[in-house]
Amino acid sequence: MSIVIENLSKDYGAAPVLSGISTVIATGEFVAVLGASGCGKSTLLNVIAGLEPPTAGSVSVPAGGAAFMFQDAALLPWLTARANIELALELRGIPRAERRQRADGLLELVHLGDAGAKRPHELSGGMRQRASLARALGQDKEVLLMDEPFAALDAITRDLLHDELERLWRAHRRTVVFVTHNVREAVRLGQRVLLLSSRPGRIAAQWEIDESVRSDPAAAAKLTQDITARLREEIRHHAH
Ligand SMILES: Nc1ncnc2c1ncn2[C@@H]1O[C@H](COP(=O)(O)OP(=O)(O)OP(=O)(O)O)[C@@H](O)[C@H]1O
Numbered sequence: 001m002s003i004v005i006e007n008l009s010k011d012y013g014a015a016p017v018l019s020g021i022s023t024v025i026a027t028g029e030f031v032a033v034l035g036a037s038g039c040g041k042s043t044l045l046n047v048i049a050g051l052e053p054p055t056a057g058s059v060s061v062p063a064g065g066a067a068f069m070f071q072d073a074a075l076l077p078w079l080t081a082r083a084n085i086e087l088a089l090e091l092r093g094i095p096r097a098e099r100r101q102r103a104d105g106l107l108e109l110v111h112l113g114d115a116g117a118k119r120p121h122e123l124s125g126g127m128r129q130r131a132s133l134a135r136a137l138g139q140d141k142e143v144l145l146m147d148e149p150f151a152a153l154d155a156i157t158r159d160l161l162h163d164e165l166e167r168l169w170r171a172h173r174r175t176v177v178f179v180t181h182n183v184r185e186a187v188r189l190g191q192r193v194l195l196l197s198s199r200p201g202r203i204a205a206q207w208e209i210d211e212s213v214r215s216d217p218a219a220a221a222k223l224t225q226d227i228t229a230r231l232r233e234e235i236r237h238h239a240h
Contacts, residue, residue, distance in 0.1 A: 019200035032190030040201030
């Protein structure tokens with residue numbers, strides 16, 4: 001089941017935020033969404049998540065909805081990393097007897113096997129995002145929506161988490177919609193990059209990224225440059 005977005009428009013009562021967005025995101029596809037600040041990227045995710053209704057048009061997502069991961073980990077501070085994940089499992093109706101083992105499995109998956117007993121403030125930013133990713137995976141939804149999940153991390157931690165996310169995506173093939181400001185990140189992760197224009201947000205351009213480009217640093221750097229130039233154009237266009 002793919003995500004089908006048809007002629008989606010969204011406003012909050014004033015000027016349109018999103019206008020006439022149509023695209024189909026295939027099952028297991030990884031789509032990165034780029035755009036200037038305020039162009040409606042988070043709004044698009046919120047509409048896909050069902051947190052906001054469309055003003056016009058439609059969005060259909062696979063039954064069971066989507067899991068969501070935010071820029072700040074949004075872990076409950078009074079619970080351990082493990083208990084945060086157990087809570088997601090409980091909400092899914094996993095029996096108590098199984099939760100601990102499953103939570104530990106998810107912590108292992110994101111290489112946090114030793115940190116289950118720690119509370120969020122005892123974890124580094126990168127570890128918190130790993131725990132948050134484990135919690136999102138614990139929801140076991142086919143669709144994973146990620147809103148700038150690594151934006152607050154340093155470059156090295158971010159690169160590590162890119163590798164981790166790619167590994168998990170290859171192993172589990174969730175459908176991922178990943179919002180970012182960072183062109184290099186979009187090219188690093190996305191099979192497809194969507195560029196939104198500003199006010200209203202429309203699909204200004206999109207690129208399919210072949211495996212051969214991703215694995216060739218020179219080709220990836222060239223594409224990153226091209227997309228950055230196009231993004232600059234969007235931002236300049238909006239500023240005038
Ligand atoms: N709940 C809301 N009520 C009113 N206006 C909103 C609401 N949510 C977002 N907006 C407006 O919609 C526009 C798009 O916001 P959105 O957060 O979707 O953009 P964004 O591309 O994710 O921005 P950024 O990259 O800075 O996070 C902004 O002008 C914002 O002020």
